[in-house]
Amino acid sequence: MAILTVNNVSKHFAAQTALNKVSIEVPPQSIFGLLGPNGAGKTTLIRIINQITGPDEGEVLLENQKLKPDHVYSIGYLPEERGLYKKMAVGEQALYLAQLKGMSHHDALEKLKLWFRKFEIESWWGKKVEELSKGMQQKVQFIVTVVHEPKLLIFDEPFSGFDPINVNLLKDEILELRRKGATVIFSTHNMASVEELCDNIALINKANKILDGSVKEIKKRNRTNTFELHYRDFEGDLRSVLNEKFTLVSDSRDDGLHTAVVKLPMDAGPNDLLAGMMPYTTITSLSEIIPSMNDIFINTVNSFNGGDPNDLLNN
Amino acid sequence: MNKILLIIRREYLTRVRKRSFIVMTILGPILMAAIFVIPIYFATMQDEKRVINVVDETGLFISKFSNTDNYNFIPQYTDLETAKKTLKQTEGYALLYIPRTELNVPTQAMIYSDKQPSLNLKNYISGVMNRELEKQKLAAEIRNQIRMINPGYNAVADTAADNLMSETILKNIKTDVNILTYTIEEGGAEKKSFTEINMIVGMVASIMIYMFIFMFGSQLMRGVIEEKTNRIVEVIVSSVKPFQLMLGKIIGVALVGLTQFLLWVVFTTILVGAFQQTFPDKFKAPAAQQQFVTGQQMQPQAIADETTANLKVETGNETANQIFEAIASINFPVMIVSFIFFFIGGYLLYGALFAAIGSAVDNEADTQQFMLPVTVPLILAIVMMQYVINNPEGPLSWWLSMIPFTSPVIMMIRIPFGVPYWELALSAVLLIAGFLATTWLAAKIYRTGILMYGKKVNYAELWKWIRYKG
Incomplete structure (x- = not known):
């Protein structure tokens, strides 16, 4: 059973379509990556889930219930365009935002104190926001997003503005939140963090969902049967010893360590490659090249747009 | 909440x-x-007194200009050209010149000044002259009326008409009409507005x-x-x-x-x-x-x-x-x-x-x-x-x-x-x-x-x- 179900949601702005019959399912207690190029419609979808705007068609279900006003208390949202009142004191502001999320003054105060202690920022309570650095403000912003302990958390580019140490702190917090039972929707352009954190993803491009599924499964599906092997004791043309159905993608020879990348046809396996080469060379290692999310992202988007999938492969 | x-x-x-x-x-x-407070403060501030030289060829008005808070009127018994020179030398504010006219009913006066004279001054002068002329005309009219009743009446020798015009009488008949307005309400009651x-x-x-x-x-x-x-x-x-x-x-x-x-x-x-x-x-x-x-x-x-x-x-x-x-x-x-x-x-x-x-x-x-x-x-x-x-x-x-x-x-x-x-x-x-x-x-x-x-x-x-x- 999914905690969040988006069913055939469409949204149009005057002449422009922001979402075209998009459906996603987010399983509970998972981290879901919502990916896509700039302007694909991710923010519109997130705003619909947050009831900031309504869909033109389709419906959104939270725990099998159509979205209703009370659901905002079950969602925590960290927008990409985020900020705080500059002239307002940090603690007062955090209290205000927590109360807007339905917490009582007493509960909010108690929980906020805990979080401030955890992040070691208790001394900022009375300071004005404009006195804090950008990274410090982001920490406060993160706290006010999660303080009301929502079931569903939506982070839009959560790591922007953080230094690497704080990025790790934040990643740990996100994983901790999932462990405690929260579900996280995570929108980012940072594919490394997607591979690291996400269980499932959906890829949106030009208002359409063009790919979705679990990260593992997607990676498996996008395998190209390409292998990298290290070998030595062979100085001739590698092509001459390879089966003619195999494609030599690259072959470099530095300092006696030779590295080749070979793409095999679908009916062949690594054993065929080894069997063909062993009579001529000494093979020191062989490994499959599994496509990164980055490559999958670029390839999928480009082939959808009708471009050459290899154009941006090495960006 | x-x-x-x-x-x-x-x-x-x-x-x-x-x-x-x-x-x-x-x-x-x-x-x-x-x-x-500020307007009251400015209102109570004294303006410096300005000197107005007066050349009155008719002789009718010369004694009628009394000094005010803002202006001192000084009679000059010379011709216009000399008075103009005097004005420059004495650094007076303006020169008022009332020319003699044929019918002895002067209806105009000139103010010579190196600056545009204030509206206040013009109003004051014309007010004084109007009042004086009205008085003269009224006296002449009374004399005419008496002569009609009594043809032997010697207007020149009689000062009664002038006495009639004495300052006290003029002041007594001078009125300042204050209009009070009332609104009639539906019940017929009148209310001052x-x-x-x-x-x-x-x-x-x-x-x-x-x-x-x-x-x-x-x-x-x-x-x-x-x-x-x-x-x-x-x-x-x-x-x-x-x-x-x-x-x-x-x-x-x-x-x-x-x-x-x-x-x-x-x-x-x-x-x-x-x-x-x-x-x-x-x-x-x-x-x-x-x-x-x-x-x-x-x-x-x-x-x-x-x-x-x-x-x-x-x-x-x-x-x-x-x-x-x-x-x-x-x-x-x-x-x-x-x-x-x-x-x-x-x-x-x-x-x-x-x-x-x-x-x-x-x-x-x-x-x-x-x-x-x-x-x-x-x-x-x-x-x-x-x-x-x-x-x-x-x-x-x-x-x-x-x-x-x-x-x-x-x-x-x-x-x-x-x-x-x-x-x-x-x-x-x-x-x-x-x-x-x-x-x-x-x-x-x-x-x-x-x-x-x-x-x-x-x-x-x-x-x-x-x-x-x-």
Whole structure:
């Protein structure tokens, strides 16, 4: 059973379509990556889930219930365009935002104190926001997003503005939140963090969902049967010893360590490659090249747009 | 706790704690007191006396110019050219030259001066000359009448006609007509009305409403822009509806305005009270004289019997008395209730529009193009104020006091002159309908505008936003 179900949601702005019959399912207690190029419609979808705007068609279900006003208390949202009142004191502001999320003054105060202690920022309570650095403000912003302990958390580019140490702190917090039972929707352009954190993803491009599924499964599906092997004791043309159905993608020879990348046809396996080469060379290692999310992202988007999938492969 | 209340509370508290609010609260009453005190101060300041040389070829007026606080008249018994030279040498202010004419009825005079002489001086001179000429003509007419009755009458030898014109008699027949106006009420009762006081009370009330709308409307607009540029707005609208946020802001700022206004009233009262304590003689109410003066008004001919000195004193008292009577004649419950209603109603009507403008732009500089249509009706109302004072019952005044965009300012001018209750009610209903309509329209612009960054917005774009659904 999914905690969040988006069913055939469409949204149009005057002449422009922001979402075209998009459906996603987010399983509970998972981290879901919502990916896509700039302007694909991710923010519109997130705003619909947050009831900031309504869909033109389709419906959104939270725990099998159509979205209703009370659901905002079950969602925590960290927008990409985020900020705080500059002239307002940090603690007062955090209290205000927590109360807007339905917490009582007493509960909010108690929980906020805990979080401030955890992040070691208790001394900022009375300071004005404009006195804090950008990274410090982001920490406060993160706290006010999660303080009301929502079931569903939506982070839009959560790591922007953080230094690497704080990025790790934040990643740990996100994983901790999932462990405690929260579900996280995570929108980012940072594919490394997607591979690291996400269980499932959906890829949106030009208002359409063009790919979705679990990260593992997607990676498996996008395998190209390409292998990298290290070998030595062979100085001739590698092509001459390879089966003619195999494609030599690259072959470099530095300092006696030779590295080749070979793409095999679908009916062949690594054993065929080894069997063909062993009579001529000494093979020191062989490994499959599994496509990164980055490559999958670029390839999928480009082939959808009708471009050459290899154009941006090495960006 | 209701979310709108939370928003109102935040808007209110952050604003009243601002230094600018505290400064304005203290400075406001001082400025207001200054408006009353400074003119009095300047009025009591003595102008330097100016010397006017007079060459009177007719000899009729030369003795009639008495020195005033501002001017000294010095007769010159020379011809014009010499007098002009003398003027330069003695550094006099101006030279008044009255030429002799054939019929000995001079109707013109010249003022020579190196600067444009003041209107005051011209009025004074023409006043003196007119009075003197009227007197001469009157005396000549009396002589003619006597000659007709008695043909043997020797006009030259008789001084009776001149005696008739003696200063005392002239002063006694001089009158200053004071028109008292009464409004006949439905029951047939007559009520004294006081146009000038009504005018001032109405003007002060409507200018205050005008200022309040502009001051707090633009404060609200800056608040909306601030939320947009701080990028906090998306965080907030994920918790509350944009409409709730807008309404909370509008009401919060309105309460700040009311607080400021009430504090001003309190501080001004304290200041005036302190002033009264320090200079008690300036505030003496002529209560003791009241009955006497009123009695006199009943029989105007009695005034003529009084000595000049007495008359003067009573005229002064009567003016003060009338001010008190006038203030007492205004229907204060209606005035205060209407003031508060139009004060709030006008602000709500325009406040919603100011909020919508704030939501559509990224910074204050971009507000110009949208401000114009909002400020034009307000400025029109202020421009039409003079007209409405002159014709409080005219059709244009009536319509301006009904149209919600001008009614808060215009109705306040009309109320002291007396407005039927049904007109007040109609205007109030229209104003409520008006602000509901602008709030509805503004909400549609607002909910799209606050989430729109880095886009130059024009009217076509706004129209598109209004038509978006959900």
